[in-house]
Amino acid sequence: MPKRTSHEDATCPVARPLDALGDGWSLLIIRDAFDGLRRFGEFQKNLGLAKNILSARLHNLVAHGILHTVPASDGSPYQEYVLTEKGRGLFPVLVALRQWSEEHLFEPAETRTRLIDKENRQPVAKVKILSQDGRPLTPEDTTITKRRGDE
Template sequence: MKDPQAEEHCPVARALDVIGDRWSLMIVRDLFDGLQRFGELQKSLGVAKNILSDRLRKLVVEGVLRVEPAADGSAYQAYALTPRGHDLFTLVVSLRQWGEAHCFAPGEVHSELLDTADQPLARLEVRDANGRPISAADTRVRKVDVAAG
Protein backbone atom coordinates (compact mmCIF):
# COMPACT_ATOMS: atom_id res chain seq x y z
CA MET A 1 0.00 0.00 0.00
CA LYS A 2 1.30 3.45 -0.93
CA ASP A 3 2.19 5.98 1.71
CA PRO A 4 -0.01 9.05 1.03
CA GLN A 5 2.61 11.28 2.69
CA ALA A 6 5.26 10.13 0.19
CA GLU A 7 3.07 11.25 -2.71
CA GLU A 8 3.01 14.85 -1.50
CA HIS A 9 6.70 15.01 -2.43
CA CYS A 10 6.10 13.57 -5.90
CA PRO A 11 5.74 16.10 -8.74
CA VAL A 12 3.75 13.57 -10.80
CA ALA A 13 1.21 13.09 -8.01
CA ARG A 14 0.84 16.84 -7.50
CA ALA A 15 0.43 17.44 -11.24
CA LEU A 16 -2.25 14.76 -11.43
CA ASP A 17 -4.10 16.45 -8.57
CA VAL A 18 -4.37 19.52 -10.83
CA ILE A 19 -4.90 18.14 -14.34
CA GLY A 20 -5.08 14.38 -13.98
CA ASP A 21 -8.54 13.57 -15.27
CA ARG A 22 -9.79 13.11 -18.81
CA TRP A 23 -12.00 16.20 -18.91
CA SER A 24 -9.40 18.62 -17.60
CA LEU A 25 -6.86 17.57 -20.22
CA MET A 26 -9.48 17.60 -22.98
CA ILE A 27 -10.47 21.16 -21.96
CA VAL A 28 -6.83 22.21 -22.15
CA ARG A 29 -6.54 20.51 -25.56
CA ASP A 30 -9.60 22.38 -26.85
CA LEU A 31 -8.24 25.70 -25.59
CA PHE A 32 -5.01 25.03 -27.50
CA ASP A 33 -7.26 24.34 -30.51
CA GLY A 34 -8.83 27.80 -30.17
CA LEU A 35 -12.09 27.15 -28.34
CA GLN A 36 -12.88 29.63 -25.58
CA ARG A 37 -16.53 29.66 -24.57
CA PHE A 38 -18.41 27.28 -22.32
CA GLY A 39 -20.86 26.36 -25.09
CA GLU A 40 -18.06 25.63 -27.56
CA LEU A 41 -16.30 23.42 -25.04
CA GLN A 42 -19.50 21.60 -24.10
CA LYS A 43 -20.34 20.92 -27.74
CA SER A 44 -16.82 19.74 -28.58
CA LEU A 45 -16.45 17.49 -25.55
CA GLY A 46 -20.00 16.22 -25.18
CA VAL A 47 -19.55 16.38 -21.43
CA ALA A 48 -22.38 17.14 -19.00
CA LYS A 49 -22.62 20.83 -18.15
CA ASN A 50 -22.16 20.25 -14.42
CA ILE A 51 -18.94 18.29 -14.99
CA LEU A 52 -17.63 20.93 -17.40
CA SER A 53 -18.46 23.70 -14.93
CA ASP A 54 -16.68 21.83 -12.15
CA ARG A 55 -13.53 21.21 -14.22
CA LEU A 56 -13.40 24.78 -15.53
CA ARG A 57 -13.78 26.14 -11.99
CA LYS A 58 -10.99 23.87 -10.73
CA LEU A 59 -8.65 24.80 -13.59
CA VAL A 60 -9.25 28.50 -12.86
CA VAL A 61 -8.61 28.00 -9.12
CA GLU A 62 -5.41 26.07 -9.93
CA GLY A 63 -4.20 28.90 -12.19
CA VAL A 64 -4.28 26.85 -15.41
CA LEU A 65 -7.07 28.97 -16.93
CA ARG A 66 -8.39 32.47 -16.47
CA VAL A 67 -11.83 33.87 -17.18
CA GLU A 68 -12.01 36.97 -19.34
CA PRO A 69 -14.69 38.89 -21.21
CA ALA A 70 -15.55 37.48 -24.63
CA ALA A 71 -13.54 39.09 -27.43
CA ASP A 72 -16.72 40.06 -29.32
CA GLY A 73 -17.85 42.39 -26.52
CA SER A 74 -20.88 40.23 -25.64
CA ALA A 75 -21.87 39.39 -22.09
CA TYR A 76 -20.35 35.93 -22.46
CA GLN A 77 -17.19 34.86 -20.69
CA ALA A 78 -14.24 33.25 -22.37
CA TYR A 79 -11.63 30.91 -20.95
CA ALA A 80 -7.97 31.39 -21.75
CA LEU A 81 -4.83 29.50 -20.85
CA THR A 82 -2.55 31.20 -18.35
CA PRO A 83 1.24 30.83 -18.66
CA ARG A 84 0.85 27.82 -16.35
CA GLY A 85 -1.70 26.40 -18.79
CA HIS A 86 0.51 27.08 -21.80
CA ASP A 87 3.23 25.05 -20.08
CA LEU A 88 1.00 21.99 -20.63
CA PHE A 89 1.55 22.15 -24.42
CA THR A 90 4.44 19.66 -24.35
CA LEU A 91 2.33 17.25 -22.27
CA VAL A 92 -0.60 17.49 -24.71
CA VAL A 93 1.73 16.95 -27.69
CA SER A 94 3.36 14.00 -25.92
CA LEU A 95 -0.02 12.37 -25.21
CA ARG A 96 -1.07 12.99 -28.81
CA GLN A 97 2.10 11.39 -30.17
CA TRP A 98 1.75 8.42 -27.83
CA GLY A 99 -1.89 8.02 -28.93
CA GLU A 100 -0.92 8.19 -32.61
CA ALA A 101 1.70 5.48 -32.07
CA HIS A 102 -0.31 3.14 -29.85
CA CYS A 103 -4.07 3.76 -30.14
CA PHE A 104 -4.76 3.50 -33.88
CA ALA A 105 -4.53 0.60 -36.27
CA PRO A 106 -2.01 1.00 -39.10
CA GLY A 107 -3.55 3.27 -41.74
CA GLU A 108 -6.45 4.29 -39.51
CA VAL A 109 -7.25 7.99 -39.95
CA HIS A 110 -6.92 10.43 -37.06
CA SER A 111 -6.52 14.15 -36.51
CA GLU A 112 -3.06 15.59 -36.99
CA LEU A 113 -1.20 18.37 -35.24
CA LEU A 114 0.74 20.41 -37.79
CA ASP A 115 2.90 23.49 -37.50
CA THR A 116 1.78 26.74 -39.15
CA ALA A 117 3.57 25.70 -42.35
CA ASP A 118 1.35 22.56 -42.44
CA GLN A 119 4.26 20.27 -41.55
CA PRO A 120 4.03 17.43 -39.01
CA LEU A 121 5.84 17.88 -35.72
CA ALA A 122 8.99 15.95 -34.92
CA ARG A 123 8.62 13.25 -32.29
CA LEU A 124 9.30 14.67 -28.82
CA GLU A 125 12.43 13.45 -27.08
CA VAL A 126 13.67 13.74 -23.53
CA ARG A 127 17.22 15.08 -23.42
CA ASP A 128 19.81 15.50 -20.71
CA ALA A 129 21.38 18.84 -19.78
CA ASN A 130 23.90 18.42 -22.63
CA GLY A 131 21.21 17.78 -25.25
CA ARG A 132 21.78 14.03 -25.50
CA PRO A 133 18.57 11.95 -25.97
CA ILE A 134 17.91 9.74 -22.93
CA SER A 135 15.44 7.03 -21.94
CA ALA A 136 13.97 6.00 -18.62
CA ALA A 137 16.90 3.61 -18.17
CA ASP A 138 19.22 6.65 -18.16
CA THR A 139 17.43 8.35 -15.24
CA ARG A 140 16.81 7.91 -11.55
CA VAL A 141 14.55 9.59 -9.01
CA ARG A 142 16.03 11.02 -5.84
CA LYS A 143 13.32 10.45 -3.24
CA VAL A 144 12.69 12.82 -0.37
CA ASP A 145 13.69 11.36 2.98
CA VAL A 146 10.64 12.31 5.06
CA ALA A 147 12.19 10.77 8.17
CA ALA A 148 15.11 13.21 7.98
CA GLY A 149 12.64 16.07 8.13
Protein backbone atom coordinates in the same frame (compact mmCIF):
# COMPACT_ATOMS: atom_id res chain seq x y z
CA MET B 1 -19.30 8.89 -4.72
CA PRO B 2 -16.12 8.74 -2.62
CA LYS B 3 -13.98 11.85 -2.42
CA ARG B 4 -10.76 11.69 -4.40
CA THR B 5 -7.47 11.68 -2.56
CA SER B 6 -5.58 14.96 -2.85
CA HIS B 7 -1.97 14.88 -4.00
CA GLU B 8 -1.23 18.53 -3.18
CA ASP B 9 1.45 17.57 -0.64
CA ALA B 10 3.01 14.75 -2.68
CA THR B 11 6.76 14.93 -3.22
CA CYS B 12 6.32 13.22 -6.61
CA PRO B 13 5.99 15.70 -9.49
CA VAL B 14 3.88 13.15 -11.42
CA ALA B 15 1.34 12.81 -8.58
CA ARG B 16 0.98 16.49 -7.66
CA PRO B 17 -0.57 17.75 -10.93
CA LEU B 18 -3.27 15.08 -10.75
CA ASP B 19 -5.41 17.37 -8.58
CA ALA B 20 -5.53 19.81 -11.48
CA LEU B 21 -5.32 17.43 -14.44
CA GLY B 22 -6.19 13.97 -13.13
CA ASP B 23 -9.32 13.69 -15.19
CA GLY B 24 -9.57 13.03 -18.90
CA TRP B 25 -12.16 15.78 -19.33
CA SER B 26 -9.73 18.37 -17.99
CA LEU B 27 -7.10 17.38 -20.56
CA LEU B 28 -9.69 17.54 -23.34
CA ILE B 29 -10.78 21.01 -22.20
CA ILE B 30 -7.13 22.12 -22.30
CA ARG B 31 -6.74 20.54 -25.75
CA ASP B 32 -9.80 22.47 -26.94
CA ALA B 33 -8.44 25.70 -25.44
CA PHE B 34 -5.25 25.19 -27.47
CA ASP B 35 -7.50 24.69 -30.50
CA GLY B 36 -9.05 28.12 -29.90
CA LEU B 37 -12.26 27.32 -28.00
CA ARG B 38 -13.02 29.93 -25.35
CA ARG B 39 -16.69 29.79 -24.39
CA PHE B 40 -18.54 27.41 -22.11
CA GLY B 41 -20.98 26.58 -24.91
CA GLU B 42 -18.15 25.81 -27.34
CA PHE B 43 -16.53 23.39 -24.90
CA GLN B 44 -19.90 21.80 -24.13
CA LYS B 45 -20.80 21.35 -27.79
CA ASN B 46 -17.40 19.97 -28.77
CA LEU B 47 -17.08 17.58 -25.82
CA GLY B 48 -20.73 16.63 -25.35
CA LEU B 49 -20.09 16.88 -21.63
CA ALA B 50 -22.85 17.45 -19.09
CA LYS B 51 -22.98 21.11 -18.08
CA ASN B 52 -22.47 20.41 -14.37
CA ILE B 53 -19.34 18.34 -15.04
CA LEU B 54 -17.95 20.89 -17.50
CA SER B 55 -18.62 23.67 -15.02
CA ALA B 56 -16.78 21.79 -12.26
CA ARG B 57 -13.80 21.03 -14.52
CA LEU B 58 -13.55 24.64 -15.74
CA HIS B 59 -13.78 25.91 -12.15
CA ASN B 60 -10.97 23.53 -11.12
CA LEU B 61 -8.75 24.60 -14.04
CA VAL B 62 -9.30 28.26 -13.16
CA ALA B 63 -8.66 27.57 -9.45
CA HIS B 64 -5.34 25.91 -10.37
CA GLY B 65 -4.30 28.83 -12.58
CA ILE B 66 -4.37 26.85 -15.84
CA LEU B 67 -7.22 28.89 -17.34
CA HIS B 68 -8.45 32.35 -16.46
CA THR B 69 -11.64 34.12 -17.37
CA VAL B 70 -11.89 37.29 -19.41
CA PRO B 71 -14.88 39.30 -20.63
CA ALA B 72 -16.32 37.96 -23.87
CA SER B 73 -14.50 39.33 -26.90
CA ASP B 74 -17.79 40.26 -28.60
CA GLY B 75 -18.87 42.58 -25.78
CA SER B 76 -21.64 40.25 -24.62
CA PRO B 77 -22.16 39.70 -20.88
CA TYR B 78 -20.53 36.27 -21.03
CA GLN B 79 -17.03 35.27 -20.04
CA GLU B 80 -14.42 33.35 -21.96
CA TYR B 81 -11.76 30.92 -20.77
CA VAL B 82 -8.17 31.57 -21.84
CA LEU B 83 -5.03 29.56 -21.15
CA THR B 84 -2.61 31.19 -18.73
CA GLU B 85 1.16 30.84 -19.13
CA LYS B 86 0.91 27.94 -16.69
CA GLY B 87 -1.73 26.39 -18.96
CA ARG B 88 0.30 27.03 -22.11
CA GLY B 89 3.15 25.20 -20.38
CA LEU B 90 1.11 22.02 -20.82
CA PHE B 91 1.61 22.10 -24.59
CA PRO B 92 4.60 19.69 -24.55
CA VAL B 93 2.62 17.34 -22.27
CA LEU B 94 -0.30 17.22 -24.71
CA VAL B 95 2.03 16.80 -27.69
CA ALA B 96 3.82 13.89 -25.98
CA LEU B 97 0.48 12.28 -25.06
CA ARG B 98 -0.78 12.73 -28.63
CA GLN B 99 2.37 11.20 -30.10
CA TRP B 100 2.29 8.27 -27.67
CA SER B 101 -1.33 7.65 -28.64
CA GLU B 102 -0.56 7.80 -32.38
CA GLU B 103 2.20 5.24 -31.90
CA HIS B 104 0.39 2.82 -29.58
CA LEU B 105 -3.39 3.23 -29.81
CA PHE B 106 -4.10 3.52 -33.55
CA GLU B 107 -3.88 0.97 -36.33
CA PRO B 108 -1.63 2.11 -39.21
CA ALA B 109 -4.50 2.78 -41.65
CA GLU B 110 -6.84 4.26 -39.03
CA THR B 111 -7.92 7.90 -39.45
CA ARG B 112 -6.64 10.31 -36.80
CA THR B 113 -5.83 13.95 -36.34
CA ARG B 114 -2.24 15.08 -36.74
CA LEU B 115 -0.38 18.05 -35.28
CA ILE B 116 1.23 20.07 -38.08
CA ASP B 117 3.83 22.85 -38.00
CA LYS B 118 2.03 25.85 -39.60
CA GLU B 119 5.23 27.20 -41.14
CA ASN B 120 6.42 24.15 -43.09
CA ARG B 121 3.17 22.11 -43.11
CA GLN B 122 5.04 19.05 -41.79
CA PRO B 123 4.13 16.87 -38.78
CA VAL B 124 5.68 18.05 -35.52
CA ALA B 125 8.87 16.15 -34.64
CA LYS B 126 8.58 13.50 -31.95
CA VAL B 127 9.12 14.77 -28.41
CA LYS B 128 12.48 13.60 -27.06
CA ILE B 129 13.91 13.60 -23.57
CA LEU B 130 17.45 14.94 -23.60
CA SER B 131 20.22 15.19 -21.04
CA GLN B 132 21.68 18.57 -20.12
CA ASP B 133 24.38 17.98 -22.76
CA GLY B 134 21.86 16.98 -25.46
CA ARG B 135 22.10 13.17 -25.35
CA PRO B 136 18.78 11.30 -25.87
CA LEU B 137 17.72 9.58 -22.63
CA THR B 138 15.72 6.41 -22.01
CA PRO B 139 14.15 5.36 -18.68
CA GLU B 140 17.23 3.22 -18.01
CA ASP B 141 19.41 6.34 -18.27
CA THR B 142 17.61 8.15 -15.44
CA THR B 143 17.07 7.86 -11.70
CA ILE B 144 14.88 9.67 -9.18
CA THR B 145 16.38 11.70 -6.35
CA LYS B 146 14.82 14.03 -3.79
CA ARG B 147 15.89 17.62 -3.39
CA ARG B 148 14.59 20.90 -2.05
CA GLY B 149 13.12 23.25 -4.65
CA ASP B 150 15.82 25.88 -4.07
CA GLU B 151 18.71 23.47 -4.68
